[in-house]
Amino acid sequence: MIRILIVDDHALVRSGLSALLGSKPHLNVVGEAAEGNEAIRKAAELSPDVVLMDLSMPLGKDGLSTTSELKKAQPNVQVLILTMHDDEEYLFRAIHAGASGYLLKSAPHDELVSAIETVYGGNAYLNPNATKRLMSEYLDRLKRGENIDTYESLSDREKEVLALIAKGYSNKEISEHLMISVKTVETHKGNLMEKLNVRTRPELVKYAAKKGLLHFD
Known part of the structure; x- marks a missing residue:
């Protein structure tokens, strides 16, 4: 069973994701949170394997700072960003914060399940467009002579x-x-x-x- 914590400021989104994922025999939604501070507390209490993290949460701590703080406190927790922002700036900042994956909310349900399984296995998950942008940025940095570790x-x-x-x-x-x-x-x-x-x-x-x-x- 993959233990999942859902973090999103919209109750309807949380309940929808919970119902969807709860229908899968190998997925177990152990909790929900409406903002970052609550997410950090719930993660400490519930020890999820994967956290589905929204980026834009107007009240409380946002998704990026929550991801960074969560990864410092619980390095083995995998964070999968689930967002409406198809923006390379958010993508790069999410990865820098420690996220293992970045997926748009418009993605098919099967892709969401696959992304959860991928990050749970210790691998990174990016949709094809995000991967293309990352590779483009990587090559640009090489051309500029930047040191890439x-x-x-x-x-x-x-x-x-x-x-x-x-x-x-x-x-x-x-x-x-x-x-x-x-x-x-x-x-x-x-x-x-x-x-x-x-x-x-x-x-x-x-x-x-x-x-x-x-x-x-």
Whole structure:
């Protein structure tokens, strides 16, 4: 079961989303909040896996500042922005705040469910238009000669897998430590190699060492 907290200032939107998601056997809406401060309190009480976050909430704390504060308090909570704003400025600010996904409220219901499943798995979710804009911005930054840290493009789950690989954990040990399947670990490992442009496990370890990920608790 994926535990979900819905944050939106419109009661009708919250009830509609709750009814939609509640009809899916693997999704469980554990709570609702009308603004950011309430969302942070509810998240602390209910420990959701995924928070559906509206951006524009006139009363209380807005979606961006709530996302940033929530991720600092509960790093493992995945935030999926669900908004009417098809605007690249909001998109970039949401990602910078720590959101794992950005989806328009006009998206089909199936896409919403898919987005929830994706961010719950530790991956990022963006609709095709958003992805195109991000790639365009990335290429523009490269042309301007800006230093882009690839590590920041990794999802929280990918960073966890990278750190465990660097410490010598096998795929099976990583799966047991993170409570995910071995197949999922292998998928994350493949994504890491692609994003970091490396081909072998030792190269991953070398990269992790440069990033200071070899400290042991």
